[in-house]
Amino acid sequence: MPLNPTSPLAIEHKKFRTLASEFVDLTVTSAITAAPQVTNPVSWLSISLWGFNNYSNPSVYTYNFKLTSLANNLSPGNHETEIVFKYFRDQAGFPTVVERYVVKLTVEDTIKLTISRASINITYTIGGPVPPTEFFTLGTENPWTTVISDSRVSLNRNSGSGGTNDVNMELDVDVSGLQVGNYQYTVLFDDGYDRLTLDVFLEVINENVANDFLIVSPESFQLSVQEGSTSSVQRSFEVDSSENFTLSSSQSWLKLSSNSETAGLRTITASTQNTDGLSAGTHIAEITVTSSYTVKKISIVLLVNATGTDGVVDGTLYFSDDRDLITLASASSNKELVLRYQINEGQYNFEKVLPFINGQGKALLGDVANNLVEHRDFLQTSITKAFVPVDPLRMVITAFDKTLDSTQLNNRGTYENILLLTGSTPQKTDWLTYVPELLRTSNKGLVSFSFRADSAPVNIQISGAVTATKAISSISGPIYTCLVNLSEFELVEGDEIDIRCGVHTVKVKIIARAPEETHLCWLNEWNCPEFATMYGHLDISKGTEKVTGNYAVNGKEVTKVLEVRKPKDFGLRTGFLYGTEYYEYYASILDSKKIWIHTEGQWEEVICENTSMEIYRTREFFKSYMLRFKKAAI
Known part of the structure; x- marks a missing residue:
């Protein structure tokens, strides 16, 4: 076996x-x-x-x-x-x-460690009766022990042998000598496999004479600041007390408008200070309100939003597919986040309203880009030039919060000169193209690359087999495209040149001319053009589609042509490509929303009908693709 x-x-x-x-x-x-x-x-x-x-x-x-x-x-x-x-x-x-x-x-089966209560709340009035014994049950099949955080807490038993039956437990707290305030103790149970904690909360108050009281509202709230910001945010709360009272903050970054007040209903303001040194994340503080009757505490959560992560930074270029978030915090559960957008100096204006969930209001920054970002016209000529292919959206976003069912808006801040472009952050900084680092093309080819820059390039420099400098007329915009028509230069097979525009360079190696060459242009994910020259056969098929209608004349059915459409189909072979970079470069055509093919001396807009392109196969180093297009407008 x-x-x-x-x-x-x-x-x-x-x-x-x-x-x-x-x-x-x-x-x-x-x-x-x-x-x-x-x-x-x-x-x-x-x-x-x-x-x-x-x-x-x-x-x-x-x-x-x-x-x-x-x-x-x-x-x-x-x-x-x-x-x-x-x-x-x-x-x-x-x-x-x-x-x-x-x-x-x-x-x-296993009898796991269990206790019937997770927490116990006890209130003791000074001078009053001792708090009564608290009861709960414990169950486990294993021997168990306890660890108590303070000797004021006692149990009727501190260990046991375990078994199939629950154990009745009793808990007492020694309150002798305690002052007015809030106290917390813990009891840890351990049976060798599991651990459970019982929290004991004790509130000690003064003897209630003449209806003493101390009320704070709210008992918790959140504040939000930007990482590194020196600006202060504030929140008001109310204290209603029958006695004079004092206030204190547990953290130096939280300042109170008053440290003591007389009896009555009082409004206190809590403000942040010196938060520029705090790290991104969540910070906790407590405000302690003390009267001769009792002590109350207010919990504060300070959210420090990380720059460039969940927050938004003025004057920064964002990409829609990165799904960056505008994030704001609110301690109230009945509030909404209102974002007021002004795009391209008022060309588009609209609002978004979103709920606060778990104290956070979040909105996608880039979801409007795909509908509103448009490319510029750039195909009038194919001469060597640099131009601005696309304008990012320029946005001013004002954030408010408001209470549900209210029209009153609370201004939370304004984000100015936010730039938004389609696509995702490029792998190479500011490089908005898929063109290979070494491009092989003939001396009649078109070469292009796009990039982001803080200042406009002043010329296009060509070095290597030929040397030339092309001045660039005045252009302005953060996105630029460099287009070089190699037919303008004296180049032969085997020549190598460097094309430099701004701080970016592309290397070009001249290959042999093909019997037939076809130029193709398409928009990449950033709405920037990619130009390429294909060396395979181009097939063009023209057809006719007729739209007809039927109607009756003298009892006979007559058919008439209502419309004649003239579709055109293209089949274009790329010629052999060299390496994975080329395959991915041409595969980006599949994702393009706009494509043009150059035939009969003009650019004609087409739609790609390919749905996939194989970019890798073991031991295959050269590829040739058949691209199929149809005329966009018929």
């Missing part, structure tokens, strides 16, 4: 404890074509190939499988399943071999 141990295999599993595992060896005495396959129809058993060896004998293989029970959700008792080992011998005349193996699982 090739399986060891033999079937059936017995596994014992105790719920919620260490997973039970057993190892099974499958020995094969003749060569097989691949590792054995295992079918396992049940969810409570995991099977993994742990290792294999052949004991220095190429015809004897032993595969070691690990079978692990995942039975915490099974009912206690006996469970059984059959698994199948299947392997294929490579000698003629030896069929597929199937070995069936039964696994029997015994599941034993």
